[in-house]
Amino acid sequence: MMKRRVVITGLGVFCGAGKNVAQFSDALLNGKSGIAPLDLFDVSAFPSRIGCQVKGYDPLDHFDRTMARKLSRADQFGLIAAADALADSGVAGHYSPFDMGISMGGGAAGMFQSEQWLKSLLSGVHAPPVLLRGVLPDKTATEIARACNLAGFQGTVTTACSSSATAIGWGAELVATGQQRAVVAGGSDTLSLLTFCGFNALKVVDPEPCSPFSQGRLGISLGEGAAFLVLESEEDALARGARMYGAVLGYALAGESYHMTAPEPTGATAARVMGNAIAAAGIDSSRVEWVNAHGTGTPLNDVVESHAMKLVFGDRAASVPLVSTKAMTGHCLGAAGAIEALATVIALNHRIIPQTLNFRGRDPECDLDYGHEGKRPGWSGIAMSNSFAFGGNITSLVLGS
DSSP states (O other), rough: OOOOOEEEEEEEEEEETTTEEEEEHHHHTTTOOOOOOOOSOOTTSSOEEEEEETTTGGGTTTHHHHHHHHHHHHHHHHHHHHHHHHHHHTTTSSGGGGGEEEEESSSTTHHHHHHHHHHHHHHSOOOOGGGGGGGSSTTTHHHHHHTTTTSSSSEEEEGGGGGGHHHHHHHHHHHHHHSEEEEEEEEOOOHHHHHHHHHTTTBBSSSSOEEEEEEETOBBBBOOOEEEEEEHHHHHHHHHTTEEEEEEEEEEEEEEOOOOSSSOOOOOHHHHHHHHHHHHEEEEEEEOOOEEEEOOHHHHHHHHHHHHHHHHHGGGGGSSSSEHHHHOOOOOOOGGHHHHHHHHHHHHHHHEEEOOOOOOBBBOOOOOOOOTOOOHHHHHOOEEEEEGGGGGGGEEEEEEO
C-alpha cells in the first residue's frame, strides 16, 4: 500500500516534570528535574524514597466527582494528556470519528487503585469494586475513545518500557497506510506500590536522583505520567492548515528475548533495531544529529546502549550526543517512550539538544557525548528516541522537525 508522510499536529503531556506542554518545555529547556521525595504511598521501608510523582494532583480539578470515581489514576492522566493533544491539534470535526483512532502503551494501569481496594479489604473497611475497574491496561484507551469521540482503531500495547514508543510507531503506520486519517498515539502509566517494590527488589533503584551514564550510578528513579501525539498525513494536515510540530520518519522494533530483565550485552540487537529505524526513515545515519537514550541510569543498560551507538554510527559515534531525559522525568515505564518522544519533538522544535542532568563524574565504560555539560544548539532537525524494555522489547523512533 502506498505510504504517506506522517506528521505530528498535536502535543499533550501530564507528568511529574510538567502538567502541560508549557511547563514540560520549561523543564526540558532549563534543566529542571521533577524527581523528589514521594508521598503517594508509604516508601519508608525502601532504600530509595524518591521519584517523579505528579504532586498536588486533585482529580476534581479535571473531572466531576462521578467521573473521577470511575477512572484510575492512569485513566485520568491519559485522558488529560490526550484531550490536550487533540485540542492542540484542532483536528476535531475535520474527520469522521470512524477515521480517528487511538494507539497507546500502558503498564501498571489501575494498579494504584487496586492496591487501595486490597488495603481497604484487608483492614475490614468496605472496599468499593469501582476501584478495580482500571486493572486492565486497555481501559485507558477505551476511556479516551469514549470521551474524545474516537470510533476508529483502538489498541493498547503492553511491552513494558517500550510500550508507548511502539504505540507511536503503530499509530504512524495506521496513518501512513491510510487505515486512519488521524491517530492519537502515546501512553499513560502511574506509580504504584507493586512497581516500586518490584524495581527495589531487583536492586536497580538509585536512592539519589538517577544519573544516566555517570560514574557511580546505581539505577533508575521511577516516575509517572502520560503523553500523546496527534498523528496525521502531511497531505491532510496541509489541507486543513494545521500546525506541524514534526514528523514520524520511521520506526523499528524487536523482541530479542535474551533475558527477562538484562539487555543483550554486546548491544548488537539494539544496534540492529536502531539501524532498521534509520533505514525505515529513508535516511543515512549521518543525518541523525542526536539520540534521546533509553538511558535508565542502571550500570549495565547505559553501557549496552553506548555499545549500540558505536555499532550504528561507527567512527561518528563520539560526535552524536546520547542524552537521557529520564533524569528529568524519572522512568515512567509504560508511558516512558511517549514522554521521551514528546521531549524529542519539543527539543527539535526549539533547535536544541537537551542535557543529561545529575552528572556525578565520567565513567570510563561510557565514553561518548552524553550532554552532561548542558543543552546546546541543534542543526539537522532529525533525532532518534530509544526505548529498551525488559524481555528484549526494543523500539526506536526516528523523528524530524
